[in-house]
Amino acid sequence: MGSSMKLKREFKVGLFVLLTTLLIVCSISYVAYKKGVFETEHAYTLYSISGEGLTEGMPVLFSGFKIGKVTELELNDKGMVIIRISVPNRHTKWVRQNSQFAMVRPVIGTARINVYTDDLAAPPLVLDSQSEVLIVDDINQLINKAQPIVAKLDQTVANIEQITGNLANHNENINKIISNTEKVSANFASKKSVAELVLGEEESVRSIHGSIRHIESILKHTDERVYNPEGTLPLVNLILKDILLKLDKLNTTVDNINQISTNASDSTKDLRLLRSEIDATVTAVKGLSRKIDGILSSGKEKEIQLP
């Protein structure tokens, strides 16, 4: 009885251990299966002119999803970096012959290889082919763009420093300008008018006033002479009327000139006709002279001979 009980317990323990082991193995296998450990992987070969930023294990992304990883990096005989990536069987549909590979080094985050496929219907990428990896270097581009801005900022700060230094120094131009402005405003407060401020003395201002009065009297006389019925303006009016009459006559003359030019144009046509007739006559005369020349040279042909 006791022996049978002991056997039963041992059996139970053994069964428990076996089941537990089996469960662990199944769990690990399931996790491994889900992780794609048993999945067939395809290795593609890429190349790049630089291996900077490339590391083994670097993810390969398609539309932001990881579809593979970099498994091996090596240099070939030509100095090109050969990159081997492995892509599980279920993701090979994203890698096509027209796919483009770009290594992106973002400002924030780890470097990765992005796969861009425009036409998913294109034939799949051949395993032993080699595709180029373009390098998109966000950090360096950002640094290159930022460098001139930083240089300008640096210059601006230096300028501000100089300005503030000038303001702080009592002997500098700005302080001189301020003190001059103060003097001018004080002077302006003590004078009666702007003219006095400009000229500096009352005598000159009085003289200017006198001149202005004199100019006023001259203008008054001028008005009388210009607008008087016997003044300049009615005379100018008379002259203008006379000019208008003469312009009317000139109109007729211009019409006549127009007519003459039209006639001249017609005559030109006649001249062209005459010219063509003269041309025809000259050609006829040439022909005749050639015939005479032929007769005089007794029909001897003037063939070109070597000199």
Next chain:
Amino acid sequence: MKQALLFSLIWLILGCTSAPAPDWMYQSYNALDSYKSSILEGKSTLADLYFERAVAETKRSGDLILLGRVYLTQMAMETVLQHPHSENAFLAILKIAPDPENEQYYRFLQGKNYGDLIPALLPGQYRDFAAALQQKNEEAASGAIGRIKDPCSQIISISVCDKWRLCKEQEYRTAIDTASRQGWKAVLQLYLEKLAGLQDARGEKEQAGLTREKLDLLKD
């Protein structure tokens, strides 16, 4: 009665003559003739016009061998005036329409490989001269030049002789006399300059000075 006689005479003359030369032939011949005299006189702009006309008129005939002769005439004048040869057009023609006489004349003007030259295929006036050149016989060449009657051909042969550095003062003086007689100012100036150079080389400074003074007086 007199009118009838005159009419009969004209009719007789017209009847005895053959048909006049074709228009293109007449024009090209005259233009080329004018080109030669203009270029030798130093009127290069006018000469260019005449040459263009000669080419255009010859092209009317479609005869490439004749056209080749027109270009060879230009090269002959360039030889006389010691200008570089404008040979591209001629070589293109020679490729399509090879003519042994034109080819031989071209070689003659080039002044190279006289061993390959066939004097019999050259125009008659140059045959003795070319044969003398082949033998490098200076006296025979000089004599052959003296026997050439056509002034233009004589100047051409002197120029070719000069290319071979076989010319002596006698040939230069012949060229000067011929150019002077024909009014070929460009040729005259060129050979006066050459004569002065030759006199300088011989140490005859006074003679060379006189020749140069003469040259200066002739310049425009």
